[in-house]
Amino acid sequence: MTRYHFDNQEKKKTYSRTKIAAIVLSVVVLVLIIIFVVAPVIKNIARGPEWLRNATNTAVQNGALSLASKKTLIAQINQLNAQVQSDQSQLLQLQMVQDENTALRTELSYLPNPSTVILAQVLAKPSQSLYNSLVIDRGSDNGVSVGQLVTAQGTIGLGTIASVTADTATVQLFSGPQFNGDLVMKDQNITVPAIGKGGGNFEIHIPQNITVNNGDILAFPSSPNIAVGVVESVIFDPRNPFQTVLATTPVNIQELGFVEVVK
Numbered sequence: 001m002t003r004y005h006f007d008n009q010e011k012k013k014t015y016s017r018t019k020i021a022a023i024v025l026s027v028v029v030l031v032l033i034i035i036f037v038v039a040p041v042i043k044n045i046a047r048g049p050e051w052l053r054n055a056t057n058t059a060v061q062n063g064a065l066s067l068a069s070k071k072t073l074i075a076q077i078n079q080l081n082a083q084v085q086s087d088q089s090q091l092l093q094l095q096m097v098q099d100e101n102t103a104l105r106t107e108l109s110y111l112p113n114p115s116t117v118i119l120a121q122v123l124a125k126p127s128q129s130l131y132n133s134l135v136i137d138r139g140s141d142n143g144v145s146v147g148q149l150v151t152a153q154g155t156i157g158l159g160t161i162a163s164v165t166a167d168t169a170t171v172q173l174f175s176g177p178q179f180n181g182d183l184v185m186k187d188q189n190i191t192v193p194a195i196g197k198g199g200g201n202f203e204i205h206i207p208q209n210i211t212v213n214n215g216d217i218l219a220f221p222s223s224p225n226i227a228v229g230v231v232e233s234v235i236f237d238p239r240n241p242f243q244t245v246l247a248t249t250p251v252n253i254q255e256l257g258f259v260e261v262v263k
Contacts, residue, residue: 132176
């Protein structure tokens with residue numbers, strides 16, 4: 001046998017062995033597919049409507065559980081949001097109470113003799129009431145009467161009681177347009193006529209030869225320790241022998257929380 005015929009024979013034997021191995025592997029794979037894939041499907045199909053019904057029920061139950069879980073989660077989130085809003089509201093109320101207590105402590109520390117005054121809370125300020133007045137939460141039941149002096153921080157004159165009910169009173173401010181009276185310039189020790197202009201402001205007209213400075217204090221002739229206003233600016237006009245002095249209440253009336261009614 002020649003070398004060529006021998007090599008060809010060997011190649012045929014190798015090919016045959018490879019072919020047989022491939023066939024055996026294919027048969028094994030096919031058997032496995034039939035056992036593990038095709039057989040269960042055939043079995044379920046043989047069960048008919050019962051299998052389909054069970055599969056459908058399982059899918060529906062899984063979907064219902066998923067939907068219920070989402071609804072529960074949404075409800076919990078809404079409940080937590082409501083709790084957060086409630087907590088924030090309570091914190092705000094506590095902060096307001098704390099601020100009010102701080103203002104009250106500060107107000108009391110200014111009073112020279114707390115037993116001679118009636119401390120009252122401001123219910124309505126000039127921006128909330130007519131005619132440049134305040135409304136306070138003390139009235140005749142608390143010893144408040146018409147004509148009593150009302151101060152801030154114990155040393156700043158704001159106005160007088162104009163009207164009283166059992167549990168409230170109206171304070172007519174000195175800076176209101178109805179005021180027209182004499183005030184003392186403490187630094188110059190002179191009495192000058194003043195006019196209320198509203199909004200905590202006063203206007204004074206005095207000769208130009210009187211020296212007036214910003215910050216000079218205005219007080220009542222009968223109560224020199226009660227400041228009514230402080231000079232804010234001075235206007236000169238060479239053609240006018242009088243100068244215009246503009247003054248304002250020493251405290252911001254719009255920010256008042258408490259006042260004192262002098263007994």
